[in-house]
Amino acid sequence: MPDYAIMWEWLSLAARWTHVITAIAWIGSSFYFIALDLGLRKTPSLPPLAHGEEWQVHGGGFYHIQKYLVAPEFLPEHLTWFKWESYATWLSGFCLLVIVYYVGADLYLIDRHVLDLPQWGAIGISVGSIVLGWLIYDTLCKSPVGNSTFGLMLVLFVILTAMAYIYTLLFTGRAAMLHMGIFTATIMTANVAAIIIPNQTIVVADLKAGRVPDAKYGKIAKQRSLHNNYLTLPVIFFMLSSHYPLAFATQWNWLIASLIFLEGAIIRHWFNTRHARKGSPHWTWLAAVVIFIVIAWLSTSPKLGDAREEVASANAERFLAAEHFAAARDVILGRCSMCHMAEPVYEGVLQAPKNVHLDTDAAIANHAEQVAMQAGFSHAMPPGNVTEMTPEERALIVAWFREAGG
Structure with a gap:
């Protein structure tokens, strides 16, 4: 019979493998649809009610894609939903959080030099902060602030920066950075589960019934989808950061997390602008390089725990x-x-x-x-x-x- 520790290690690997696979599927479909939507063009040959079209080549075949804002005369019976990738990514990620950080809380989650928490207390704070993050974000989106996409993103950036700092006052540097990832990923998956899919379900039902859907459902879903698009790259960084102490174990780790959000948004702006055929804002790459250099410089500050006496758990x-x-x-x-x-x-x-x-x-x-x-x-x-x-x-x-x- 294999050792318990060995089996637990393999369970951790299985959860991580599943998480990576599902994340690739989710990110791939998300990036594809954003690029597709931005690349659609209106042409004189469009059928009635069509909003835009595009043709693509892949796998030895040609794809002619048309987008409708209202129901065309004919809709195929089978509808493909892109939602399970998101759900599976979050579920596998939370399983990994439990396996590594909750079961191993004394080593990976709690830093007695930062805050002497009992294991149950640290786990409770972790779960509570994740849920609270979604509630705050969703409330902001539904408030007057949500009427301005830029204004909402600015407020969200301030909240994320504040959370990055708060996490460093609660957990180990490694756990703080990882929690920024799951804090953000929870917002993204909840957007899909609680807003985007329900709104699209209402629109689809109206289309099939021959009714004109309320435009507000599509507008809200698109705003949340756009947020997800801009948050994706920072989440990937946070998931990788646990392998790089220079990212999580320095004095300015919370500021590094904040700059990563900014850098990720800038990079996505370049891709989104290109997909929309609105030019090539090359300044974004210069800005991204400068930000990355600043991050590298911040990481040279004294490491957290350099002069600490190690305490046995x-x-x-x-x-x-x-x-x-x-x-x-x-x-x-x-x-x-x-x-x-x-x-x-x-x-x-x-x-x-x-x-x-x-x-x-x-x-x-x-x-x-x-x-x-x-x-x-x-x-x-x-x-x-x-x-x-x-x-x-x-x-x-x-x-x-x-x-x-x-």
């Missing part, structure tokens, strides 16, 4: 008390700590990978499962076995991990 105590801890610690200090420390001494390594420090007893115990998976059960670390860890040393790490009940 309650879960780590059993690893510290294990009989083989001292021997395993010596192996880890000799083979891993030259990279995994506040100031790495291995040439070319400027910061501890994933901000994992393995230079104190408490730090090693806190990361026992990661060490066992990366350097015991597998040979992923050290990379290329550059420090020449022996099979006996790997077996010792596994023995220590299992002895402590890992």
